[in-house]
Amino acid sequence: MAVQGEVRRATFVKVIVIVLVVIAGLGLLIHAVNAGHHRPEGAAERWLAAVGDTGRKGVDRQARQQAERIGPVAIAAPILPTTHDPHHSEFADLEVGKSRPSGTDIVRVPFRLHEQLASGAGPLKQGTLVLHRSGSTWHVIALDARRPGEKVRSEGGPPATRAPLALWIGAVCLGIVLALIAHFITRYAELSAQRAAPGSAT
Amino acid sequence: MARSDRYLKLLLILLISATFFEGYDSSILALLLPNIQATFHASEALLGLTRIPIELGLFVAFFLARQSDRVGRRPLLLWSVVGYTVFAALTALSWNIWAFTFFQFGSRVFLGAEFSVAITMVVEEFPVARRARALGTLLTFEGLGTIMVAILLGLGLQNGRLEWRAFFLIGIVPLLVLTVLRRRMHETERFVEEKKRRERGEGTLRTPFLAAWASPYRRNLVLVGMVYLMRSIPFFGATAWWAYYAERERGFTETQVAVYILVAYGIGCVGYYVCGRLMERLGRRPTAIIYFVGGVVFSVILFQTTDRVVAFFALMLAVGFGLGVQPVLSAFGTELFPTEIRGQAAAWVRNWFEIAGYVFGPALVGILGDHSTGAIGNIGDTVSLLMIMQLPGIYLIWRYMPETKGLELDELSPVEALLTETPLT
Numbered sequence: 348m349a350v351q352g353e354v355r356r357a358t359f360v361k362v363i364v365i366v367l368v369v370i371a372g373l374g375l376l377i378h379a380v381n382a383g384h385h386r387p388e389g390a391a392e393r394w395l396a397a398v399g400d401t402g403r404k405g406v407d408r409q410a411r412q413q414a415e416r417i418g419p420v421a422i423a424a425p426i427l428p429t430t431h432d433p434h435h436s437e438f439a440d441l442e443v444g445k446s447r448p449s450g451t452d453i454v455r456v457p458f459r460l461h462e463q464l465a466s467g468a469g470p471l472k473q474g475t476l477v478l479h480r481s482g483s484t485w486h487v488i489a490l491d492a493r494r495p496g497e498k499v500r501s502e503g504g505p506p507a508t509r510a511p512l513a514l515w516i517g518a519v520c521l522g523i524v525l526a527l528i529a530h531f532i533t534r535y536a537e538l539s540a541q542r543a544a545p546g547s548a549t
Numbered sequence: 550m551a552r553s554d555r556y557l558k559l560l561l562i563l564l565i566s567a568t569f570f571e572g573y574d575s576s577i578l579a580l581l582l583p584n585i586q587a588t589f590h591a592s593e594a595l596l597g598l599t600r601i602p603i604e605l606g607l608f609v610a611f612f613l614a615r616q617s618d619r620v621g622r623r624p625l626l627l628w629s630v631v632g633y634t635v636f637a638a639l640t641a642l643s644w645n646i647w648a649f650t651f652f653q654f655g656s657r658v659f660l661g662a663e664f665s666v667a668i669t670m671v672v673e674e675f676p677v678a679r680r681a682r683a684l685g686t687l688l689t690f691e692g693l694g695t696i697m698v699a700i701l702l703g704l705g706l707q708n709g710r711l712e713w714r715a716f717f718l719i720g721i722v723p724l725l726v727l728t729v730l731r732r733r734m735h736e737t738e739r740f741v742e743e744k745k746r747r748e749r750g751e752g753t754l755r756t757p758f759l760a761a762w763a764s765p766y767r768r769n770l771v772l773v774g775m776v777y778l779m780r781s782i783p784f785f786g787a788t789a790w791w792a793y794y795a796e797r798e799r800g801f802t803e804t805q806v807a808v809y810i811l812v813a814y815g816i817g818c819v820g821y822y823v824c825g826r827l828m829e830r831l832g833r834r835p836t837a838i839i840y841f842v843g844g845v846v847f848s849v850i851l852f853q854t855t856d857r858v859v860a861f862f863a864l865m866l867a868v869g870f871g872l873g874v875q876p877v878l879s880a881f882g883t884e885l886f887p888t889e890i891r892g893q894a895a896a897w898v899r900n901w902f903e904i905a906g907y908v909f910g911p912a913l914v915g916i917l918g919d920h921s922t923g924a925i926g927n928i929g930d931t932v933s934l935l936m937i938m939q940l941p942g943i944y945l946i947w948r949y950m951p952e953t954k955g956l957e958l959d960e961l962s963p964v965e966a967l968l969t970e971t972p973l974t
Contacts, residue, residue, distance in 0.1 A: 359762070370909075377917065381922055386921050392920050440802045442797060442799075442800040500800070500855065506927060508927045508930075525779070539767065
C-alpha cells in the first residue's frame with residue numbers, strides 16, 4: 348500500500364535548494380554586517396591567548412607565529428611564569444576590558460590574568476596593553492601599568508563591547524517576524540496536506 | 550498483551566546506555582579539546598573544521614535510524630550499540646587528527662541512531678500513564694553522561710598513561726552490558742503488529758524515503774521540526790560557548806568553570822525528571838511552554854549577570870529548563886506519528902532539524918560574537934539575542950501543537966493530527 352499524498356522527490360529537492368539558498372543568503376548577510384569591525388580588545392585578547400600558548404607542547408610554534416603577527420612576544424616577558432606545565436597555557440585565565448583612546452590611533456586595553464604554574468593557578472597579573480592601529484589592524488606595542496579607572500568587567504569596569512538598545516529591539520522584532528513566518532509555514536503545510544489528501548476538492 | 554513491570558524496568562536500563570553515552574561522548578569532545586589538540590598538534594582552526602564532519606555524523610544517523618521502521622527497533626538498537634562501541638574504541642586508537650575525526654564521525658552515526666531508536670522504543674512500549682516519566686528518566690541520563698566526564702576529569706583520568714584516550718575506552722561498557730542482557734530484550738509489540746500487517750499485504754514492506762512528509766503527517770512534521778530548530782540554534786550556541794564566555798568575559802578560572810558545570814548540571818538534571826512528571830499532570834503543551842520560557846529567561850540571566858552567585862543559580866536553572874525540556878520534545882517527535890513511520894519521523898525531526906542547531910548555533914555565536922571582528926562583539930549579548938529565536942517555538946506550541954496527554958498511541962489518528970489545535974488559555 349502506497350502512502351497517501353506522498354511527496355514527490357522533485358518537490359523535496361526544490362525545498363532543499365530553497366533552504367540552501369536561504370542559508371547562503373543569511374551567510375552573506377552575516378558576512379556583510381560583520382565587515383569593517385576591527386576591535387582592539389579582540390586583538391589584545393588574541394595576542395594574550397597566543398602568548399599563553401607559546402609554552403604549550405604541540406602548539407607552541409604556531410602560537411608564537413600567531414602572536415608575532417599582532418605584537419612581539421618579548422613584550423609579554425613580565426607576565427609569563429618562570430615555570431609551568433607544558434600541557435597547559437601559561438595563563439590559567441584571561442580577561443580584557445574596554446579600550447580607551449590614548450592619542451592618535453593608539454588605545455589602552457586593561458587585562459587581568461592568572462599565571463599557570465605547574466602546581467596550579469599562580470599569581471594574579473593586571474596591566475594594560477597599548478595598541479597602535481595601522482590600516483584596519485591593531486598591533487600590541489607595549490605593556491604598561493594600569494591607570495586609574497582602567498578595569499576589566501569582573502572588577503566592575505564597563506564591558507568591552509555592548510549590543511546597542513536598537514539591536515535588542517530589532518531582535519524582538521525579528522522574533523515576531525520569525526514567529527509569523529513559522530505561522531505561515533505551518534498553515535501552508537496544513538493546507539497543502541489537506542489539498543493533497545484523497546477526496547479533497549482539488 | 551501489556552509488558553510486565555519487570556520487563557519495562559529492564560528495557561529502561563538497557564536503553565539508558567544510549568542517552569548516557571550521547572551526553573558522555575559529546576562532553577568528552579567539549580571538555581578535553583585542549584588535550585586532544587596537544588596530542589595531535591592541531592591548530593584551533595583545524596579543530597573547528599573537524600567538528601563539521603564529526604557533527605554531520607548525527608545527520609547521517611538519520612539514514613540508519615529510519616531503517617528501524619523496516620528491520621525493527623531491536624536489531625537496529627543492538628547493531629547501533631556494537632557500531633558505537635567499535636568506533637569509540639577506534640577513537641582511542643587514533644593516530645592523527647583525521648583518523649580521530651573519521652572515528653568520531655562513525656561513533657556519532659551509531660550514537661545518533663541508537664538515541665532515536667531508544668526514544669521510539671520507550672514511546673511504543675510504555676503505557677500512557679508511565680510513558681512521560683520513562684522518557685524523563687531516560688533523558689536524565691544524557692545529563693548524567695556530562696557529569697560523569699566532569700567527575701572523571703576531576704579524578705584526573707586524563708593524567709594517566711592513556712591520557713584522553715581512556716575516556717573513549719569507557720565507551721566499551723554498553724557492549725558489555727548488552728552482551729549479557731540482549732536476549733532479554735524483545736522487539737516492540739507495536740512493530741511486531743505492524744510487521745504482521747505488512748505480511749498480510751496491508752502495508753508496504755519498505756517505507757519510502759519521504760513517507761513522513763506525506764499529507765497526513767506533513768503538518769505535524771513541519772510543526773515539530775520548526776520547534777526543534779528554533780530551540781536548537783540558540784540552545785547549542787549557548788552550551789557550546791558558556792565555558793569560553795565565563796572565562797573570557799566574566800573572569801572565571803578553568804577550575805571554577807568545571808565546578809560550576811559539575812554542580813549546576815548535577816542539580817539541573819532534576820529538570821528532566823520534573824518534566825516527565827509535569828507532562829503527565831499538566832500535559833505536553835503547558836509543560837513545553839513552561840520549560841521554553843524558563844530556558845529563555847534563565848539563559849539570558851546567565852549570559853548577562855556579573856554576579857557569580859546569580860550566575861550559578863541561573864546556570865542550574867538554564868540547564869534544568871533548557872536541557873530538561875528533552876522529554877516533552879521527544880514526546881512531540883514520536884507520539885504525533887503512527888507506528889509505521891514513527892522511527893522515520895523522529896529521525897527527520899532530530900537528525901535534520903535539530904542537527905541544524907548543532908552546526909549553525911555555535912557558528913552563529915562565534916561569528917557574531919567574535920571579540921575582534923563580530924558585529925555584536927561579545928558572546929554574552931550574542932547568545933542572549935539569539936535566545937529570542939525561541940519565541941516562535943513558544944508561539945507554535947501554544948497555537949498549533951496537538952495535546953497527547955492521556956492518549957494511547959493507537960488513539961492518535963492522522964486525521965486528528967491535521968486539525969488545528971485551540972490555543973492554550
